[in-house]
Amino acid sequence: MTNDDEMAFEMALIRRAAAVEVLLRRLLDDRPLSGEIARPDRLMAAMRHGVLNGGKRLRPFLVMESAALFSADGEAALRVAAALECVHCYSLIHDDLPAMDDDDLRRGQPTVHKAFDEATAILAGDALLTLAFDIVASEATVLPAERRAALVLALARAAGAGGMVGGQKLDLEAEQTPPDEAGIITLQAMKTGALIRFACEAGAIIAGAPAEDRERLAEFGSAIGLAFQLADDLLDLTADAGQMGKATGKDAAAGKGTLVALHGANWAHSQLHGLVGQAHALLDPYGDRAALLKEAATFVATRNS
Amino acid sequence: MTNDDEMAFEMALIRRAAAVEVLLRRLLDDRPLSGEIARPDRLMAAMRHGVLNGGKRLRPFLVMESAALFSADGEAALRVAAALECVHCYSLIHDDLPAMDDDDLRRGQPTVHKAFDEATAILAGDALLTLAFDIVASEATVLPAERRAALVLALARAAGAGGMVGGQKLDLEAEQTPPDEAGIITLQAMKTGALIRFACEAGAIIAGAPAEDRERLAEFGSAIGLAFQLADDLLDLTADAGQMGKATGKDAAAGKGTLVALHGANWAHSQLHGLVGQAHALLDPYGDRAALLKEAATFVATRNS
Numbered sequence: 001m002t003n004d005d006e007m008a009f010e011m012a013l014i015r016r017a018a019a020v021e022v023l024l025r026r027l028l029d030d031r032p033l034s035g036e037i038a039r040p041d042r043l044m045a046a047m048r049h050g051v052l053n054g055g056k057r058l059r060p061f062l063v064m065e066s067a068a069l070f071s072a073d074g075e076a077a078l079r080v081a082a083a084l085e086c087v088h089c090y091s092l093i094h095d096d097l098p099a100m101d102d103d104d105l106r107r108g109q110p111t112v113h114k115a116f117d118e119a120t121a122i123l124a125g126d127a128l129l130t131l132a133f134d135i136v137a138s139e140a141t142v143l144p145a146e147r148r149a150a151l152v153l154a155l156a157r158a159a160g161a162g163g164m165v166g167g168q169k170l171d172l173e174a175e176q177t178p179p180d181e182a183g184i185i186t187l188q189a190m191k192t193g194a195l196i197r198f199a200c201e202a203g204a205i206i207a208g209a210p211a212e213d214r215e216r217l218a219e220f221g222s223a224i225g226l227a228f229q230l231a232d233d234l235l236d237l238t239a240d241a242g243q244m245g246k247a248t249g250k251d252a253a254a255g256k257g258t259l260v261a262l263h264g265a266n267w268a269h270s271q272l273h274g275l276v277g278q279a280h281a282l283l284d285p286y287g288d289r290a291a292l293l294k295e296a297a298t299f300v301a302t303r304n305s
Numbered sequence: 306m307t308n309d310d311e312m313a314f315e316m317a318l319i320r321r322a323a324a325v326e327v328l329l330r331r332l333l334d335d336r337p338l339s340g341e342i343a344r345p346d347r348l349m350a351a352m353r354h355g356v357l358n359g360g361k362r363l364r365p366f367l368v369m370e371s372a373a374l375f376s377a378d379g380e381a382a383l384r385v386a387a388a389l390e391c392v393h394c395y396s397l398i399h400d401d402l403p404a405m406d407d408d409d410l411r412r413g414q415p416t417v418h419k420a421f422d423e424a425t426a427i428l429a430g431d432a433l434l435t436l437a438f439d440i441v442a443s444e445a446t447v448l449p450a451e452r453r454a455a456l457v458l459a460l461a462r463a464a465g466a467g468g469m470v471g472g473q474k475l476d477l478e479a480e481q482t483p484p485d486e487a488g489i490i491t492l493q494a495m496k497t498g499a500l501i502r503f504a505c506e507a508g509a510i511i512a513g514a515p516a517e518d519r520e521r522l523a524e525f526g527s528a529i530g531l532a533f534q535l536a537d538d539l540l541d542l543t544a545d546a547g548q549m550g551k552a553t554g555k556d557a558a559a560g561k562g563t564l565v566a567l568h569g570a571n572w573a574h575s576q577l578h579g580l581v582g583q584a585h586a587l588l589d590p591y592g593d594r595a596a597l598l599k600e601a602a603t604f605v606a607t608r609n610s
Contacts, residue, residue: 035459036467037495043466043474094431099423118404122427123474126399126434127466133438134461137454145451149442152457154340156439161348161432162341169348169428190342 009295016064016081017057023082024051027135042116046124047131050112051089058300059084059199062224065293066203066217069286076143077206080151083135084199087159090128091195093121095168129159143206150205158198167191178257185259192232193225200224200293216282220293223279227301230268230275233260235304272301314600321369321386322362328387329356332440347421351429352436355398355417356391363605364389364504367529370598371508371522374591381448382511385456388440389504392464395433396500398426400473434464448511455510463503472496483562490564497537498530505529505598521587525598528584532606535573535580538565540609577606 028048032039060081067077096103096111097118104114113121135141136151143151157163167190170179179187200221204214237260260268279297283290333353337344365386372382401408401416402423409419418426440446441456448456462468472495475484484492505526509519542565565573584602588595 032467033462035462036465036471037499038471038491039467040471040474040478042478043471047466090431094427097424097427099427119402119477120474122399122402122404123470123477126395126430127470129431129434130461130465130470133457134465137442137457137461139454145449145454149444149450149453149457152438152442152454156435156442157338157340160341160435160439161352162337162344165428165432165435166341166343166345166348169345169425172424172428173345173347186343194342 005291005295006298009292009299012065012292013056013058013061013296013299016061017055019064019078020057020060020082020085021052023078024085027082027086027131028052042120043123043127046112046116046120047128049109049115050093050121050124050128051086053089053107053109055085055089055107057081057085058296059088059195062196062199062221062293062296063202063206065296066200067206069203069217069289069293070207070209070213072203072207073142076141077203079135079138079141080202080206081199083132084155084195084202086128086132086135087155087164088195090125090132091159091164091168093125093128097121100168100172144208147205147208151202154198154201154205158194163190163194164192167194174257181259181262184257184262188229188259189222189225192229193222196225196228197221216285220279220282220297223275223282224297224300227272227275227279227297230259230272231301231303233258234265234268237261237265276301310596310600311603314597314604317370317597318361318363318366318601318604321366322360324369324383325362325365325387325390326357328383329390332387332391332436333357347425348428348432351417351421351425352433354414354420355426355429355433356394358394358412358414360390360394360412362386362390363601364393364500367501367504367526367598367601368507368511370601371505372511374508374522374594374598375512375514375518377508377512378447381446382508384440384443384446385507385511386504388437389460389500389507391433391437391440392460392469393500395430395437396464396469396473398430398433402426405473405477449513452510452513456507459503459506459510463499468495468499469497472499479562486564486567489562489567493534493564494527494530497534498527501530501533502526521590525584525587525602528580528587529602529605532577532580532584532602535564535577536606536608538563539570539573542566542570581606 028044028051030039030041030044063081063084064077092106093112095101096106097113103111105111112124132155133152136155137148141148159165167187170187171191174187197218201214201218204217276297280294283294333349333356335344335346335349368386368389369382397411398417400406401411402418408416410416417429437460438457441460442453446453464470472492475492476496479492502523503526506519506523509522581602585599588599
């Protein structure tokens with residue numbers, strides 16, 4: 001990859017994030033939609049606090065770029081991207097709760113239960129998860145109903161007991177009983193991997209691409225999900241809190257095993273190199289059109305915050 | 306209504322509940338589904354604890370009977386009914402949390418955060434909500450994708466910030482600032498009304514019935530939702546804890562206004578009578594086929610537990 005590719009990726013990431021931001025702000029408006037009775041303003045404010053927080057919007061980027069790979073409808077991809085970000089942000093709100101990871105800061109700002117209160121944070125998370133399925137299923141997501149239903153199903157599988165939420169449960173258990181290597185891999189594939197895999201797979205579903213493409217994009221998502229987690233574990237070891245905007249070294253302090261702790265930083269760097277190569281190879285059939293997605297894989301593996 | 310109608314209703318309620326119970330048990334199995342990585346057993350156990358608790362399954366009954374009114378597919382109705390019960394049970398798990406209503410008992414059993422822990426209860430609720438959308442969107446819910454997507458959307462609207470979750474937020478705020486009569490009506494229409502309304506409307510959606518029928522069933526749902534809440538408020542004033550299987554008199558103790566507190570028991574009984582009449586009239590066009598649904602309206606208004 002050249003420096004130009006890197007810059008093109010960073011520009012595209014910022015552009016996509018801006019579009020998602022506009023849509024999220026609209027979706028989190030105080031005005032009730034058809035079928036809704038009223039939207040309590042403190043609840044909506046808490047939802048906005050948890051979502052409109054200046055995140056990089058990496059998952060939405062992956063949805064939109066994967067969709068663009070198959071020339072899918074951009075408006076539909078944007079809505080699915082926003083829905084996925086709602087799921088990601090709900091999971092952060094609930095993870096930050098005192099009964100869970102008990103974090104006071106997120107991106108340098110008070111977490112939702114600090115800025116509001118615990119009950120409001122629980123409900124804001126619940127409402128964001130619910131809203132995500134609303135967004136995907138709505139006719140405003142201009143896709144055939146078959147694809148909207150398939151997206152709801154894939155998102156629910158990625159986010160539920162057998163995906164992200166299950167991974168969070170395993171992560172909490174890992175504080176009591178450190179898992180073995182296979183256990184760590186399962187935990188991470190669920191906790192962070194499942195949503196990233198969905199992000200990439202979603203593009204193919206939105207486009208109605210053949211099953212082979214859908215599977216290829218899902219595998220790409222799995223590879224960069226693994227890379228994302230390895231990079232995160234490396235950062236947790238080495239970065240200071242200012243760089244991350246949140247407390248660091250917490251995993252080690254909580255006694256949680258990571259693959260980096262098990263095998264060391266050199267091994268992790270070599271793994272990351274391999275995963276990026278694997279991710280790139282999966283996208284080779286799509287030629288130049290996959291340049292930004294390939295650069296996203298490199299970014300995920302080498303990010304320093 | 307004769308005594309025979311009442312008995313027919315009670316038998317039907319038990320029969321429907323048994324069918325839902327079997328399906329819920331299967332859906333909450335430990336074995337991961339396609340697209341899932343693993344189902345952590347303590348998480349699944351907590352989900353089962355929160356769902357398989359001997360509830361009357363009134364909302365599932367309403368889904369199935371409304372669907373039967375239009376000769377809809379019974380298997381599809383059963384799955385939507387189970388999904389709705391997952392949403393109802395998730396809301397109870399989260400409502401019972403220490404940061405919310407702080408209840409230790411539910412139907413005479415320890416609440417999920419008591420039987421497990423707070424973090425597990427939060428995650429079990431999250432996973433049940435997610436599972437509900439999984440169930441509805443799945444092709445195993447043998448309906449055209451258009452109807453599955455419409456059901457996902459209607460369920461999300463009923464359960465989200467503009468429905469049940471928003472109502473729970475208003476309910477928490479009512480402890481600080483007692484709402485006026487209009488505020489109480491909005492709160493109750495959201496907190497308990499929205500899901501009951503969805504239950505009745507869902508039957509028409511499952512059957513692909515005309516919009517007019519869908520609206521009529523939704524209105525029926527609204528009427529019995531109001532009746533349900535009035536009966537609940539009356540019970541809260543008069544019943545003892547043994548009868549309800551949970552703490553009673555809590556609303557009054559928390560300073561929450563109810564319409565019964567505002568207008569008295571006699572007014573409430575007269576309102577209930579009117580609501581049952583209104584609910585029955587809405588179903589008159591369906592003749593004898595609506596007998597069980599009509600009896601359900603009577604049951605909701607006159608139940609003593």
